[in-house]
Amino acid sequence: MKRNTGILLACSLFMSSCxxxxxxxxxxxxxxxxxxxxxxxxxSTASRFPITGIELRPMGSxxxxxxxGTWGNSILTGDTLYPGEKKTFVLPIPTGELxxxxxxxxxxxxxxxxxxxxxxxxxxxxxxxxITHWGSDERTVEVTIDYNSxxxxxxxxxxxxxxGKQ
Numbered sequence: 001m002k003r004n005t006g007i008l009l010a011c012s013l014f015m016s017s018c019x020x021x022x023x024x025x026x027x028x029x030x031x032x033x034x035x036x037x038x039x040x041x042x043x044s045t046a047s048r049f050p051i052t053g054i055e056l057r058p059m060g061s062x063x064x065x066x067x068x069g070t071w072g073n074s075i076l077t078g079d080t081l082y083p084g085e086k087k088t089f090v091l092p093i094p095t096g097e098l099x100x101x102x103x104x105x106x107x108x109x110x111x112x113x114x115x116x117x118x119x120x121x122x123x124x125x126x127x128x129x130x131i132t133h134w135g136s137d138e139r140t141v142e143v144t145i146d147y148n149s150x151x152x153x154x155x156x157x158x159x160x161x162x163x164g165k166q
Contacts, residue, residue, distance in 0.1 A: 037093045037133040040086065040165050044144040047083040049154055051076065051145065052112055053104030056091065062098045062132050071102055080106070093133040100128035105145055105154060115145075118153060129156055135163030 043051050053074040059065040075089050093099050104114045116128070131141055144158030 034137070035092060035094045036137070037091050037131070038138045038165075039089045039091055039131060040138070040140045041081070041089060042086045042140075042142040043081040043083050044142050044158065045084040046158070047143070047145040048147060049105040049107065049145040050083065051081040051103055051105055051143070052079075053102075053114070055102040055104075056093075056099040056131070057102065057128075058093070059098045059100055059130070061096055062134060063096075065098060067100075074104065091131065093131060095133050095137075098130045098132040100130055102128065103143070103145070103156065107154060113154070115154060115156065129159040131161060138165050139163060140166040 041054070054076045055071045055074050057067060057071045058069040060068040075091065076087065079087065081087055091099070102114060102116055104112055107113050129143060131139060133139065139161055140163075141161045142159070143156060145154060146157035147153075148155045148157070
């Protein structure tokens with residue numbers, strides 16, 4: 001009886017380890033990052049301002065977003081992303097979750113400004129851009145930064161993101 005119990009236990013452990021490996025692969029059999037997201041980030045050629053900072057704030061599940069953390073350090077460390085330039089990041093955004101993005105740009109006076117910390121920024125009218133982790137462990141994001149003549153503020157005039165690498 002002890003021998004059968006040992007074999008049963010060994011088989012049980014083997015089967016559970018197989019299901020763990022299956023959970024970590026995608027439909028093509030490739031290893032899934034699950035808690036990391038590869039992001040292909042582009043400052044659009046239509047942008048009028050270079051980006052010097054990209055900070056993330058975890059928002060939890062994309063079905064019921066709610067700030068689950070504070071703003072992190074910039075993922076764009078020591079770099080400037082000029083209009084038309086691209087950069088790839090591996091970000092700690094778990095599957096099924098999203099993060100807000102806060103951008104820092106260089107204005108026309110060559111000063112760095114965080115777009116949400118300016119006088120006149122209103123979160124009821126201007127929303128944060130997001131990066132979501134669903135549909136793939138890769139995400140393509142493109143942002144357009146422009147000057148809004150009616151509000152007299154630099155703002156995100158375009159934001160797009162989609163699953164996969166484009």
